[in-house]
Amino acid sequence: MVGEPDTHELARFRRPPADVMRLARMGSAHPSRLSFLRILLRRLRGEGWRFDRSLWEIDKTGVGRALYRAIGPERTYSLVAFAHDLPPDMRTDRVIATAWDATFALVDGEPTSADLDRLEANVPLQEAGRIGPGELCLSRANRSVRLFEYVVDCLAAGRQPDRAQVDAVGYLMRTTAVYGAGKFGAADHHRIADRPEHAAPFQAEMLTVWLIRAFTVDIVEHLAAARGGAKAAPLDPDIKQGLGVGNSTGLGMAPFLVRHPVLLDHWMQAREDALARVRALPTASDQTVSAFRAALTAAQENAAQWRSAHPIQVDKLADLRADLDRLATHLDTFDGRVPHPWNVLWHWGEGLSLEGQEALLSLLLEPHGALVDGLTDCMSADEDASFRIDGTVGVGTTRALLEDHYDWALALDFDDLGAVAQFWYVSEEKLEPRLGNRKDDAGAEREQPLGIAWLASRFHAALADLDADMPLAEFLLTQPEHRYMARRLQIVARYPFAEVRDNLIGSDMLPIDLMRCKLAFFGASRFDPRSDKWVRISLFQNEPYPSDLNAEASARAAQ
């Protein structure tokens, strides 16, 4: 057991924000034990939560409703599931869809029958309906055309589906949105933020998806039984274990990290602190070395099964597989007795591709739960606390701060069309963020403020000839158009990992890099871009089901 590391001592093992906050590196992020779904499972397991399916009113055609309960030491949460009969031509993962194979709400507590009726009138409508302060999340999922019917047919005939065919997809259904934190009338996050089970980010959303995973297996087995009768088979536990919940996501997710700089900082800080703590360890025990090897083997298996047809990801996967193999070979001569052995390994790894380096980061955290898991307590943020601008700061100091924290942005030439080639906007039709081409597309005058580098550059130019002693308050009174960037600068000055240090409107910017970073923090695996703005991922693959945690809790109780 290692004591709390000395902050000063850790400093030399930390990576600087200038290295960490680059899009190419963020776009190579891997899930780790600090990921939000892992945090959820640790808590559910550690606190002995119990789970049941308290309602199953689904007919032979797969239409109806069901209720799953997660019963914790103090509170219960319920997933309400509505199963629908969706004509295939209406099935799309895009936010432009109006109907889905299944729709869900996570209820804070247990719904009454009146609640269920109210939810049944609203949840299937998704964005066009309303939920209330008694609900935490709204979600929906579509069946995988490649797998769902195939698995039902197999099980109905009493056989198991072909393992390779199952692995090629990895999920029976994929969610296409999981809304929380006050969206569509749901409870605001601050209403639940003081509960320990919501101290880490996105815990309600993770619980929703995890319970959806159980539903996807239940509905397949239900349909198989309805079709096959007595000869129908339940899904083989091994196959079941390998199934996650798929997820499709587009540009809607990309701006989140830019819009929530303090949160981004806290996620990154926690991860970087965790890495620094491991690198700072004076020695490596045999036990942690073998746990590291086991994690590496699992990562190699995962990389072998990870598929993508997107050219960028195909290259990255080749890098990853090669790097993990190099790491495995290197490990044969790894000496855990040299001073700071993990740091030595980290430095060796700096010769790997970005994919390999970031995978190594996640692997290094894996055997060190006791050392790093506590950092997840620091991953939430009170964004209101950093909202107020300090107007007493002088213009000269502000200029210096800009030159210090935005040197990367001030070095860009915004007269070059390539530096402003794209613009972010919100579509009138579906209110989803999209990217336009500034040269050809209409709407740039309604640009969203995500081109931070350009905003920083304009702010810097506006401050150029002013008296250094002029208070920022006076400047902002006459030039309120720089207020947005002034606030951001003060946040970044306090939180060094708050800003993505790349031009988010440049011609070579890839939104999938932002998405991959966020999804890795969620705990997503099998990142599979379907374009440079649209990705598929999998959640909870190879993780336990509610029934597994019930069995574990019962076994512990019996001891």
Next chain:
Amino acid sequence: MTDPTGSGVSIPDSGVAQLSCSEVTALCLKAARGAGMSWGLAEEAGYAARWLYARGLDGPGALLEVLDKTESCGTAVLSDGSIRPKAHSVLSPITVGTALSDFAGLCPEPICAKPVLRPLLVLPFLHQMASAAQAARLLKWAQGSVAVDPSGAVCGETALLEQADVADIIVSAAPDRPDSAAPVADPAPFQPDILKRLDDYAMRTTVPATAASRADAGSMDSDND
């Protein structure tokens, strides 16, 4: 997981909606931007409307009136402890509130501002001043006064302030900590016309779709597989 931080509020068929605080923030921020405020000021407008809404006060309705009169409000100047419009007839409460918060510690109080449209919207900024100074702040106008303490508790003639259309105001340190803070009321349901009109402003931040933009936002291949 879709994270529609850009999404709007769905208006139910009945027209009456109980909005979450995060929806109020998002709606009012976008409405303020749609009405022509800079992004930074629009964020303050979203903050102010939400702060009031969370306390059972009609921040969104007050903001809507301000947005309807955007053209009467312009930039402001502060001199000799007084905030005045530079060229226009009235001051936007968002401009006044942010100036009060920004100048806290720089400019001796009391600070007066005149004339201020819908001065209710200045209250949330008194909370910021009070937090920064760790001492309550008091807003006075001809009909009464309201104090806000560092915790955000409000006391005084809030109902009168909610009704004030235009007022000359004076902001100062409150002599004592307010001792009879009004209980925080639950947010009232949105009136359909207010929601609709704020949403109309918010929609001015959006761009009409084209076939190309629709196609570009999704997958290159079928997403039904």
